Amino acid sequence: MLSVAVKKKLGAFSLDAKFDSACGVTALFGPSGSGKTSIIGMVAGLMKPDSGHIAIGGEVLFDSATGIDEPAHKRRVGYVFQDGRLFPHLSVARNLDYGRWMSGANRDELQLKQITGLLDIAHLLRRRPGALSGGERQRVALGRALLMKPRLLLLDEPLASLDAARKSEILPYFVRLRDEIKLPMIYVSHDASEVKALANRIVMIEAGRVAATGQVDLI
Amino acid sequence: MLSVAVKKKLGAFSLDAKFDSACGVTALFGPSGSGKTSIIGMVAGLMKPDSGHIAIGGEVLFDSATGIDEPAHKRRVGYVFQDGRLFPHLSVARNLDYGRWMSGANRDELQLKQITGLLDIAHLLRRRPGALSGGERQRVALGRALLMKPRLLLLDEPLASLDAARKSEILPYFVRLRDEIKLPMIYVSHDASEVKALANRIVMIEAGRVAATGQVDLI
Amino acid sequence: MFELSAEEWTAVALSLRVAAVSTAVALPFGIAIAWVLARKEFPGKAFLNAVIYLPLVLPPVVTGYLLLLAFGRKGFFGETLASIGVVFSFRWTGAALACGVMAFPLMVGAIRLSIEAVDRKFEDAAATLGANRMWIFLTVTLPLTLPGIIAGAVLAFARALGEFGATITFVSNIPGETQTISAAIYTLTQVPGGDSKALNLVIVAILISLVALVASEWFGRRAGARVHGV
């Protein structure tokens, strides 16, 4: 169960979005500049709403009324940024391992193998992010978020610069995460087919407002 | 008439691509990490091939045999980078105007109106790039390249993070550029439909080699 | 109660002029050298680097003496420059030269740091848009280096206010011509009971630097924001 209700002024742009959804994948669908990344940023705890309320599975992450504001590093939400944001000074391997390192858990070689295999980045482990290709960077960012074992996954156009072949490998994995581990996700994408394949619930954002919410047939 | 034949070693990756095409739109199609951006970079003059030959419409831009290497700023190729690369210290307006400024030509208000309208970025002109949304950034980058009046346009996934609606506005414009101004383009995209709509000729890249070249029906 | 003699006021005014001029004149050279050190590899780079750091490594008196040897009336450069009408010895210009030299390593250090932080991909983008190396430098590299330039200028200005060892050795301590605040303060500390008078000048020096710092903070913040695109 995920519930979001946030208000925020960003310069001339004002965001006022309210939606909630049972677990599973919630797709944020909407034109460029409509506020999707901003909403995700607030769920992640990187942007503070002017007012509002954010909760996952009953636990309140933010509530302006009661003054609750769980800091980002305690929220355990995996965030795949629209712009990758790999740590430039760390090797791909250390980037992937970063979340595990911070949580202090011990290595899960199996999962690492599985993910690097799925994303086809095993051959990049020793490289630094600087000279990675756009798609490689995006895949590593995706792996980094998956490997931190999040309780909620925020995906901001995670497949935008990947080729069809790879998309068709990764999408099913998301479906498995959704169905087997029951990992809730907020999924931002402009690709209708992706959204159709993955989302249980669709939230249409327009100019900072929720224009509509509904099932896949909405698009 | 565009002809490219380049060899380049990048760490473990080795690129060896040769293709040419009559004017119009040449699509580079291939998996992530196959070498598309690298090829474009060499055509733009930002990356120096170890050896090879690059020419547009008869004019040689690079030739290792004769030691010709036209510097990037003289090549007049408009490059839409995969990662935007807007100048952070300049307003969107100054970013868009940069190419015109460097060429010393005088303002073409008409074209500016037309492009900012087409890309729907008129309302961003006074902003700085820092806080733009992903898609806004990409649209401004696109506008910046179009406004420099290039003789060749290099587009590296220019529509990747744009919504369907905007894509369907911008694609036709590319078609017009191709047919009316006869502006040659090299177009990198993972979206088959885009490529189908735009490309005269398709070059399949795989692991740094040209796997196949042909007409649209290739995909 | 707080009071300065006429001579002390002249020293203050002179210090301001010397510090301002030396910083302003040194800046272009500082930027050029910093750029070369940040971007170019060439034999003797380590040597150039060492020469620039010299005034930091040597006691000011020695630097002053070396300046005297080089730029004094009979000095190698001194004579040539004098022939084209540029005279340093016992002029405030000499004080400015000394301050500039002493502050140079600080300036270069800061600016170089900022240049190395500039992401080349923006320069590449500028090139594809038709900017040649010179324009790239002026329209992209330089603005993105502004924070370092400001920081370097402040360090240099402050250093110039505090400089006196090299100055007094090079161009002496002539009231109204080469006697800066620092020289005046020093002189006062050398006589029994001069401390209280010295304190007045110290306060003035602190006030000046305070103003300079506040100004630089303001510009620095704006420059920094621009670099990050907001």
Place this chain on the structure above:
Amino acid sequence: MFELSAEEWTAVALSLRVAAVSTAVALPFGIAIAWVLARKEFPGKAFLNAVIYLPLVLPPVVTGYLLLLAFGRKGFFGETLASIGVVFSFRWTGAALACGVMAFPLMVGAIRLSIEAVDRKFEDAAATLGANRMWIFLTVTLPLTLPGIIAGAVLAFARALGEFGATITFVSNIPGETQTISAAIYTLTQVPGGDSKALNLVIVAILISLVALVASEWFGRRAGARVHGV
């Protein structure tokens, strides 16, 4: 021909120790202060800034005298610290303190510049991956600030080699205890015929700084590359 007296060798050794220790000890403080100045807004920030710049703005002699008053045996801090066994007055530790204080503004300036250049979005990413403020600083901010830390350390080290005005005023010029290269050079320039001997020491100082610079260039290049992800 090149020769140093035993006393001069001691001065060289002492200088190295003083410069190294003062730089090493000042570094953590420098990083902390630089971080505060770069990231925090608070009343009295301008004042803190001014205090840090003071040693740059005032003639070294004054700084040295203030240190003498504060950290001398009878000085306020001097007495308290002495009671816990930390003695500065007329010990090499005092020389290190003086050098550290004189070099502090340079160090802070450089490090602050690098911290301000760090793109916050990486720190945000680290936060979503579960890093608290402390870990973010240690694993992201600090490594990305390395170029500034290295530059700051070199500036401080070089400054420490050249410092003498404050040192000699604070802890005098006692061979083997507080007589650094610079103090020795100064003393030699104060007597007839000392110049040639002074020159020897100058050469040594230059050689030392040359080594330090080459080392820093090497580390600096690697740190810079990492920051840009290669």
Place this chain on the structure above:
Amino acid sequence: QSLAAQEEITVFAAASLKNALDDANAAFTKATGIKVTASYAASSALAKQIEQSAPADVFISADLKWMDYLDERKLIKPDTRVNLLGNKLVVIAPADSKLPNITIGNGFDIAKLAGDGRIAVADTKSVPAGLYAKAALEKLGAWKAAEPKLAQAENVRATLAFVARGETPIGIVYETDAKIEPKVKTIGTFPDGSYPPVTYPVAATAESKKSGVAQYLNFLRTPVSKAVFEKYGFSYLIKPVS
């Protein structure tokens, strides 16, 4: 002796005394086995350090006022104080100067002598040599004309450098410095009485308890030290006691 052998005394002395005092100290150590550490700096700095209880046993100042400064504050042993050394003020010019030798007396027009150049002199407010020079010029009625033409330096050595480098046509320095610098020549000596006698006073610090100090002070009054100091051109102001 054997006890004294372990002993080590510290002397704070004006920088301009370095090479003379180094020799004297060496001789003393040779004679008595007592090691001497000398810290050379500006008299002002040394005095202020002693005021802050620096570990100095003996203070040798380049002028009377910093010794008085300590005296007033009861920081030296008055009975140990002696005016040990003296010095002469001379007018110097670059070795290749065309200026004739002169006899300095009343109405001495140093400003005219300098022509359109300046007169190098140690700082007339703070440095002893400068203070003496000022006194002398005032006595001879030359100060008014000279003052605007002065190039004041931080110390005598810097003054000397100005003349040696030909920055100034003439300068006023101590005889001791003029003697040894080959690039300058003495063209005139200020008559005694035209300025208060240059004196380097010596005294044991109040806090010093070391027995070697007495020995050291006595040694400074022996013919041996007299010879050393005169070798460097200082005038020895007291009758040596052997």
